[in-house]
Amino acid sequence: MADVRLVNVNKKFGSVVANEDVNLHIKDAEFFTLLGPSGCGKTTTLRIIAGLETPDTGEIYIGDRLVNELPPGKRNIAMVFQNYALYPHMTVFDNIAFPLKVAKLPQTEIAIKVKWALDLLRIEELENRKPRQLSGGQQQRVAVGRAVVRQPDAFLLDEPLSNLDALLRLRMRSELKRLFRDIKATVIYVTHDQVEAMTMAKRIAVMRYGKIEQLATPQGIYHCPRTRFIAGFIGSPPMNFLDGTLTEKNGKSYIDLGPFSTEIPPKAAELIKEKATSSKVIFGIRPEDIIIQKKKVPKQVESYLCEVYVVEPLGSELLVNLNIGENIVKVKTDPSLDVNIGEKIWTRFRKDKIHVFDSKTEELIF
Amino acid sequence: MIHLKSRSFLRSGAFALLVIGIAFIIVFPLYVVAKNAFVEDPEITGRPAWPWSPIPKTFTTEWVYSLLTESKLLSSLMLTIVSTLLSVGISLLLATPAAWALVRVGGKTKTRFRATGFILTFAVISRMFPSITVGIPLAVILVRLMLHDTIWGLAIGFTLFSLPYSLIVMKSQFEAIPPELEEAAMVDGYSRFGAFIRVTLPPAAPGMAAAAIFSFLFAWGELTLPLLITSANQPLSVMTWRYLRGATMAQGSAIAFIQLIPVLIFTYILQRFLKPEYLAGAFKY
Numbered sequence: 001m002a003d004v005r006l007v008n009v010n011k012k013f014g015s016v017v018a019n020e021d022v023n024l025h026i027k028d029a030e031f032f033t034l035l036g037p038s039g040c041g042k043t044t045t046l047r048i049i050a051g052l053e054t055p056d057t058g059e060i061y062i063g064d065r066l067v068n069e070l071p072p073g074k075r076n077i078a079m080v081f082q083n084y085a086l087y088p089h090m091t092v093f094d095n096i097a098f099p100l101k102v103a104k105l106p107q108t109e110i111a112i113k114v115k116w117a118l119d120l121l122r123i124e125e126l127e128n129r130k131p132r133q134l135s136g137g138q139q140q141r142v143a144v145g146r147a148v149v150r151q152p153d154a155f156l157l158d159e160p161l162s163n164l165d166a167l168l169r170l171r172m173r174s175e176l177k178r179l180f181r182d183i184k185a186t187v188i189y190v191t192h193d194q195v196e197a198m199t200m201a202k203r204i205a206v207m208r209y210g211k212i213e214q215l216a217t218p219q220g221i222y223h224c225p226r227t228r229f230i231a232g233f234i235g236s237p238p239m240n241f242l243d244g245t246l247t248e249k250n251g252k253s254y255i256d257l258g259p260f261s262t263e264i265p266p267k268a269a270e271l272i273k274e275k276a277t278s279s280k281v282i283f284g285i286r287p288e289d290i291i292i293q294k295k296k297v298p299k300q301v302e303s304y305l306c307e308v309y310v311v312e313p314l315g316s317e318l319l320v321n322l323n324i325g326e327n328i329v330k331v332k333t334d335p336s337l338d339v340n341i342g343e344k345i346w347t348r349f350r351k352d353k354i355h356v357f358d359s360k361t362e363e364l365i366f
Numbered sequence: 367m368i369h370l371k372s373r374s375f376l377r378s379g380a381f382a383l384l385v386i387g388i389a390f391i392i393v394f395p396l397y398v399v400a401k402n403a404f405v406e407d408p409e410i411t412g413r414p415a416w417p418w419s420p421i422p423k424t425f426t427t428e429w430v431y432s433l434l435t436e437s438k439l440l441s442s443l444m445l446t447i448v449s450t451l452l453s454v455g456i457s458l459l460l461a462t463p464a465a466w467a468l469v470r471v472g473g474k475t476k477t478r479f480r481a482t483g484f485i486l487t488f489a490v491i492s493r494m495f496p497s498i499t500v501g502i503p504l505a506v507i508l509v510r511l512m513l514h515d516t517i518w519g520l521a522i523g524f525t526l527f528s529l530p531y532s533l534i535v536m537k538s539q540f541e542a543i544p545p546e547l548e549e550a551a552m553v554d555g556y557s558r559f560g561a562f563i564r565v566t567l568p569p570a571a572p573g574m575a576a577a578a579i580f581s582f583l584f585a586w587g588e589l590t591l592p593l594l595i596t597s598a599n600q601p602l603s604v605m606t607w608r609y610l611r612g613a614t615m616a617q618g619s620a621i622a623f624i625q626l627i628p629v630l631i632f633t634y635i636l637q638r639f640l641k642p643e644y645l646a647g648a649f650k651y
Contacts, residue, residue, distance in 0.1 A: 014475065052549050073555035085546035089568040102555035146554070156553075 001186045002063030002153040003028045004049060009058030011044055017210040018044040019055065024205060024212070026154070029184045031177070033201035035191055037233070041210040042190045046156050049188060050079050062153050073102070078147035082159040084139050086131040086146075093118075093127040096145045103150075117149040120179065137168045144176070154186040161196060173199060194234050198222070206230050228362040231284055231355065237319065239355070240290075240329040244283040246272050255283050255356070258325035260304045262349060268356055268366040275358065275365050282357040287332040289353035292320060292345045294337075303348040308339050322347060396626065402619035403429055410615045429620035439605060439624070446601040447628055449517045450585040453524035457532045457581045458574060460525075465536030466562065470545060486537070489530040500526065501594040508595050515597045523591045528581035535580070539573025540566070575639035582632050586625070 004026040011019040018041045026032040034042040047053040049060060051072035060067050067075050078099070087095050094101075096117050100110045118124045121141040131139055140160065147155055160176070161169045177200045180187045191197055197204050198218045205215045214226040225231035231239040244255035246269065253269030254261040262283070272281060297303040309328050312319040313335060320331045320339060331347075339345055356366040397420070402410050406424040433439050468485060472478030492500055504523055505514065513519035543566055551561035567574075589603045596604065606621050613621070 013473075050549075050553055052552070071557065072549070072552045073557065075553075077553065079550065079553045081546045081550060083544060083546055085544065085550040087547065087551075087565055087568075098551075099554035102560075146550075150554075 001028050001184060003030075003061075004154050004186060004188065005059075005061040006045070006049070007059040007061070009045070009048060009055045009060065011041075011048060011053065011055050011210075017041075019048065019058075020210040022058070022210075022212060024215075026186060026188055028186055031180060031185075031187045031189065031200060031202045033189045033191060033197040033204045034207055035194060035197040035204050035233075036207035038192055040207040042192075042207045043158055044210075045207070046079075046158055046188060046190045049154075050077060050156050051075050076150075076153045077156055078150050078152040078154075079156040080143050080147050080158065080160045082162060084131075084143040084163075086139060086142055088131050090130075091127065092123065092129050092131070092134070092142050092145075095131065095142055096149050098146060099150045113149050117145040120148060121145045136164055137172070140164060140172065144179075148179070148183065151183075154188060155180065157187065157189045159191055160189075162191070162193070176200070195236065198234070206233065224364065225355070226364050228282055228284065228357045228364075231357070231364075235286060237287055237330045237332075239284045239286050240327075241357075242283045242324060242327055242329070243359070244281055246276075246279040246281060255281065257283060262354075263302055263351075264354065264356070264366075265351065268354075271366050272356060277358055277360045280359040281365065282359055282362065284355035284357060285329075285349055285353065287319070287330045289350040290322075290329065290331040290347060291350065292322070292331055292333055292337070292339075292347050294339070294343075294345060297346045297348060301348060303346050305344045306347045308341055308343045308345055310341055311339055320345075399619050399622045399626065402616060403623035405616070407614065407616050410619070429616045430623065433617070433620050433624065439602075439609075439621075442600060442602050442605045443624065443628075445517060445520070445599055446586065446603070449520035449524065449601060450582055452517065452521035453528060453585045454578050454581045456521060456525045457528045458578060461529055461532035461536050461577060462567075462570075462574065465533050466540050466566070468533075468537050469540040470548075482537075486534065489533050492526060493530050497527070497588065497590040498594070501591045504591070505594045514595060515599055517599075519595055520592060520601060523595050524581070524585035524588065527588070527591070528577075528584050531580055531584075532577035535577040536570070536573050539570050543569055571639040572641060575636040579633055579636050583629065586629060 004024070006022050006024040009019050009022040011017075020041075022041075022045055024032075024045075034045055036042045044053060048055050049062075051067065051070060055068075062075055062077065087098060090098065093114055097110050097114045100113060105113075114127075115124075118127055121144060123138060123141050123145065126134060126138060126142070131142065134142065140163075143160070147157075161172055164172060173196060189196075189200060198221075201218060203215065203217055204221055206213045206221065208229060214221055214230050216224070221230060221234055225234060225239070228241065232241065242257050244257045247254045247256045247261060248269070253264050253266060255264055272279070292306075304324075306322040306324055306329075309321040309323045312321070316335065318333050318335045318337055320333055320337070322329045322331060322345070354366075355364060357364055401420075401422050404425055404427065405422045406426055409422070409424050468482045472481065501523070504526065508514040508519045508522070511519075513522065547569070548558070548561045548566050551565040552558060556564060587603060589607055592601045592604050593607075600608075602625060606625065609621055610618055
């Protein structure tokens with residue numbers, strides 16, 4: 001295994017910018033995820049690392065080697081494709097043995113390694129089947145097997161789970177995470193699914209328009225999203241946003257949200273004055289950081305009476321949609337709460353969990 | 367459950383009948399030719415017996431034997447087989463890499479699609495005119511190249527006509543194979559060419575077989591072009607054409623039968639590649 005470094009990588013397809021100044025350092029044995037909506041350039045980045053695309057400018061290092069000039073086969077990396085790309089005319093055994101045969105390993109060694117991979121992925125009984133005789137999940141395992149058997153410097157995975165049905169995806173998610181940790185692999189995992197990224201990765205790079213918008217741990221991205229886009233992309237459901245204006249009254253700072261104002265810590269007000277392009281801001285709060293109750297809240301605690309728009313029970317939790325002015329805000333709460341559409345309910349925010357974004361740049365201020 | 371079963375039984379029964387019907391329409395004329403090539407003349411030209419029976423009443427190898435011994439037919443047959451196979455080979459050898467390039471080079475860009483359309487149009491233009499309009503200038507060129515009336519001249523002529531078709535067939539074939547297959551092989555250690563040979567070509571077998579069969583049949587049956595570009599060494603089609611003027615029905619059947627055999631052998635060998643499941647299981651959408 002080795003680390004992977006990208007230095008100032010740029011790539012354009014015609015006038016479309018796929019990668020702009022991408023700098024990454026993926027550490028040895030790290031599970032690293034490139035996350036972003038489709039067309040954000042994450043797959044291009046992966047293909048540049050693999051050598052399937054040539055960057056316009058920039059350098060790619062795998063371990064200590066500068067690999068820009070090396071063809072994919074000489075980079076000692078393994079790749080799992082979204083559609084698996086199994087060789088249809090070969091058996092499972094031959095599919096997995098393929099990279100070893102290309103490397104001209106002796107037969108006995110190939111047999112041992114393939115057996116190890118088959119065993120690791122628990123598909124020993126399938127070794128003589130052709131890909132067309134396998135289920136989707138089995139095909140996926142073979143594709144992973146073909147990657148694992150080489151013991152490469154790094155694994156590149158391009159949306160490997162997106163073609164599986166929901167239940168199988170859930171199982172393979174944890175299985176893959178464990179598998180790659182057990183073999184101490186450097187993994188670069190491309191996905192558009194924020195849940196996959198959050199659950200599997202040690203670090204996540206969120207990409208948008210070919211640029212890395214934030215690079216942090218899953219916790220870091222969740223609690224400190226650098227932009228409104230990221231805050232609205234991560235979490236299910238994602239963060240709620242309300243347009244607001246900074247106001248001051250009696251020496252205290254508030255954000256005026258329309259129907260009501262909410263007090264913010266003095267430090268937040270200071271930061272807004274210092275960094276924001278205007279007093280107009282975007283107020284953000286996650287669904288689990290809004291507290292609702294039917295009983296009246298004591299007067300000294302800031303709270304507001306909101307109307308319930310709709311209630312979505314999820315079994316383990318309850319999603320309550322509230323009308324706040326023109327907006328609908330989602331609240332994650334305890335399923336024991338008994339509320340109905342149209343009811344008024346007491347609402348308050350966890351003051352330590354509020355976020356403020358600039359209305360123009362949409363960057364996080366507080 | 368029973369209801370479902372009986373319905374599917376009915377459906378498969380109807381399907382079987384349909385297949386038998388189609389097969390009959392295709393095979394029956396071939397059978398009549400084969401039968402007429404080996405029966406005494408009166409059985410062919412005489413008044414048909416009633417009820418008509420498909421089983422031959424007489425048997426003779428006279429017609430086929432005399433054809434194979436007396437005339438130049440054997441050398442003509444050899445010329446046809448060799449020039450046809452040559453043109454099939456050249457056609458595939460050129461069309462396969464060309465089609466791959468049309469499909470893969472330039473990725474999924476607009477420029478690539480436009481260029482592909484442009485090149486394909488040009489390739490197909492030669493097929494938009496009757497053979498004679500292309501055959502006459504070709505004859506002139508072949509004379510200058512000293513290839514007139516040779517096996518190579520014939521092979522080149524045939525290729526001219528089968529190449530565009532092979533190109534179109536191979537293009538659709540490669541479009542059906544995801545580029546990831548080659549990319550996987552390249553990541554696994556092959557060069558682009560190695561990946562093409564080892565991983566892209568095997569699943570492309572049905573397309574290659576279809577293109578080969580088409581090229582073969584075209585060259586085998588083409589009359590106009592060989593008439594123009596050969597004189598002393600004429601292929602079977604021209605021989606047949608000359609021979610049929612003044613031949614009896616039995617002699618005609620015999621020469622048709624002789625023409626039929628190589629075609630049957632060739633298509634029989636290649637038809638086992640015409641399986642759609644060659645690509646199955648390679649990828650998932």
